[in-house]
Amino acid sequence: MNVNILPLLFLVALCVGVWVMMDRRTAVAxxxxxxxxxxxxxxxxxxxxxxxxxxxxxxxxxxxxxxxxxxxxxxxxxxxxxxxxxxxxxxxxxxxxxxxxxxxxxxxxxxxxxxxxxxxxxxxxxxxxxxxxxxxxxxxxxxxxxxxxxxxxxxxxxxxxxxxxxxxxxxxxxxxxxxxxxxxxxxxxxxxxxxxxxxxxxxxxxxxxxxxxxxVDLPDKEGRLHILRIQTAGKPLRRDVSLEHIARETFGFSGAQLEALVNEAAIAALRAGEQQINQEMFRDSVDKVLMGERTGRRPTDDELQRVAVHELGHAIVSELMRPGTVSHITIAPRGNALGFVRQIPEADRYLYTLEQLQEQVNVALGGCLAEEHHYGNRSTGAQNDFVQASSLARTIVVCGLSRIGIVDEEHLPEAVLDTEVRFILAEQERITREILRPYREDIAEFAADIVRDESLDGSAFREWLTKVQTKKSVPSPTSSDVVSVPYVASTELTLQ
Structure with a gap:
């Protein structure tokens, strides 16, 4: 057609270039x-x-x-x-x-x-x-x-x-x-x-x-109490609310988690039609922040009984080794857990001795051994407990607290590490089994009460434990210097 289209192509290319440049400038701005x-x-x-x-x-x-x-x-x-x-x-x-x-x-x-x-x-x-x-x-x-x-x-x-x-x-x-x-x-x-x-x-x-x-680290107990006072300012709290108790229960919580905790407690009050926030709402909110919202899982009666036995095993070992630490026992499914035991540390700790690490291993193994005492077998729900116990045993070895003494983790043969971890777990399993033996006949009976009520307060659990010790003449722990170490993850019983 004898028409030169090069100027038109040049104009189109120029327009596209200008458009790209404007787009980039818009993105920059x-x-x-x-x-x-x-x-x-x-x-x-x-x-x-x-x-x-x-x-x-x-x-x-x-x-x-x-x-x-x-x-x-x-x-x-x-x-x-x-x-x-x-x-x-x-x-x-x-x-x-x-x-x-x-x-x-x-x-x-x-x-x-x-x-x-x-x-x-x-x-x-x-x-x-x-x-x-x-x-x-x-x-x-x-x-x-x-x-x-x-x-x-x-x-x-x-x-x-x-x-x-x-x-x-x-x-x-x-x-x-x-x-x-x-x-x-x-x-x-x-x-x-x-x-x-x-x-x-x-x-x-x-x-x-x-x-x-x-x-900017995670807050200590006094810091958590300060945050709770700031977050609850202007919120209607019932007289029974103890912010100091909540601060003790929330070891390892960040400021954002504490803010979410207070907010969830207020939501619980709104859902219940209450004008004030009570201590129980804060307790349930701690569980929700730690473990997540309640799930729609509906375990069978046999599974609920096994979960209750499992959690009682954790609670008994924890209370005997660290008196006054059990705060709450529940079998309400939350997140991946069918039940858990929440504990209260007496103080925030950043260093642990060999005895304290061994106690945590005992608590981790208490659930599966309680099942073994009552049912004669174990379940897959103790998987997380075993992971926690193995991790603690490795910590004992690499920190030079095991029988092989000071080691260099980087140059420690894996076979030696595995052998020592197995030895530690076997020894603590033996100790934990002996701790639970006097209570094997009473655990199942009390587990039925937990299944009926779904949860149990720490004071009610200690009252039951004291009655069992009095009836069987089981000596109560007399050590006044036992240190409370927070332990939540090991008490999870998960669905496999």
């Missing part, structure tokens, strides 16, 4: 399109992290009192890394830091910087820092805080990713934190959170980038 977070969180609203808050406030004072530190020639901090388990309040602490220093606060997640297009992540980093400085000037503030959650997504060691985008994004972050584009006014402080600090690039952790690393 997406990370910073939201307005800065209006932080209203103070350190007083964060419970259970007194050490971390004190260390963080000390680091933030370099930003808060800049004129004072300038006279001493102190370099301002560039970054603060918060490390610790999930749910311990790292994001809340970052928001409280912005309130404490009266800074602009911008938040982002590590995954927001990674795209399939090379260069997009680096551009997003530049845009985030630019916006932080721009917003600080707009609000007449001399500092801004950028919080990057899950920084391990983009801060991992360079060269380990097959995609070049990760390395380019990290390089840009390193440059922005301590490079030629760094400015003193307004000052930008980078705060980041991760529970995998071990995989971060060394260039990110050096002084001049993340100058401070603050560990």
């Amino acid at each position: 997406g990370a910073s399109r939201e307005a800065p977070v209006r932080h209203q969180v103070s350190f007083d609203q964060i419970g259970g992290q007194e050490h971390a808050k004190r260390e963080l406030r000390e680091a933030l004072d370099f930003l808060r009192y800049r004129d004072r530190i300038k006279s001493l020639g102190i370099r301002p901090l560039k970054g603060i890394l918060l490390t610790g388990p999930p749910g311990t309040g790292k994001t809340l602490m970052a928001k409280a830091a912005a309130t404490y220093t009266d800074s602009v606060f911008l938040a982002a997640s590590g995954s927001e910087f990674v795209e399939m297009y090379v260069g997009v992540g680096a551009q997003r980093v530049r845009e985030l820092f630019r916006k932080a400085r721009q917003q600080a000037k707009k609000e007449n503030k001399d500092s801004a805080i950028i919080f990057i959650d899950e920084i391990d997504v983009v801060g991992g060691r360079r060269g380990q990713h097959s995609h070049q985008e990760y390395d380019q994004t990290l390089n840009q972050l390193l440059t922005e934190m301590d490079g030629m584009s760094t400015t003193q006014s307004p000052l930008v402080l980078v705060m980041a959170a991760t529970n995998r600090a071990d995989i971060l690039d060394s260039a990110l952790l050096r002084p001049g980038r993340f100058d401070r690393q603050i560990q």
Whole structure:
């Protein structure tokens, strides 16, 4: 037709190119399109992290009192890394830091910087820092805080990713934190959170980038009590509610789990049509947070009886070795468990002796041996107990507490380790069997009561145990220095 279509093709290609560029710019701007977070969180609203808050406030004072530190020639901090388990309040602490220093606060997640297009992540980093400085000037503030959650997504060691985008994004972050584009006014402080600090690039952790690393651990008993008081403020509690008792029962709970616990207790009150939250609602909520919601499983009567016998075995061994520790026995199916025994530690412990580890092995084996005493056989429900007991036995060996003495785990032959673990388990099985022998005739009778009521309070269980000991003249434990060690996972009886 004697028509030259090359200009038309060129125009189409130009339009496609412009469209792709606009799409990329839109994607880049997406990370910073939201307005800065209006932080209203103070350190007083964060419970259970007194050490971390004190260390963080000390680091933030370099930003808060800049004129004072300038006279001493102190370099301002560039970054603060918060490390610790999930749910311990790292994001809340970052928001409280912005309130404490009266800074602009911008938040982002590590995954927001990674795209399939090379260069997009680096551009997003530049845009985030630019916006932080721009917003600080707009609000007449001399500092801004950028919080990057899950920084391990983009801060991992360079060269380990097959995609070049990760390395380019990290390089840009390193440059922005301590490079030629760094400015003193307004000052930008980078705060980041991760529970995998071990995989971060060394260039990110050096002084001049993340100058401070603050560990945000799980709260201890006093910390849990503080969190519970904060979370229950303004909620209608019945007079019988003991927050200190709940704090003892929730060893190993994070701040997020404690918040969920209080929320679930309030939901239980709403479901029951009550105007106040009572202690039993908190007790059931602890079970729900630990094990999950009740399932629709309907075990047979024989299975329920076996579960009750199993859990009584755990409870008897635990109570005899660590008096006063059994808090609750239930055969209500939750999660993967058909029943479990919840215990109360007398104190939070971080070091364990050989005797304490052996006691935990005894508790783990108590369920299956109670079944063996009554039925003459065992069930598959003790699988998790065996895993827990084997793990504890390995801990005894690798910590140098076994009969073979101090060992190097890396160079310990697997055959030697397996032999010693088997010996420990066999010895503790023998001891546990002897502990349960005087109660073998009474367990089945009391298990029927648990099947009827579905659950049993720890005080009622201790009352029954005392009656059995009096009737049979079984000596009660007299050791006053027995340490309570939390033990939940080993008491699960799972469906196979």
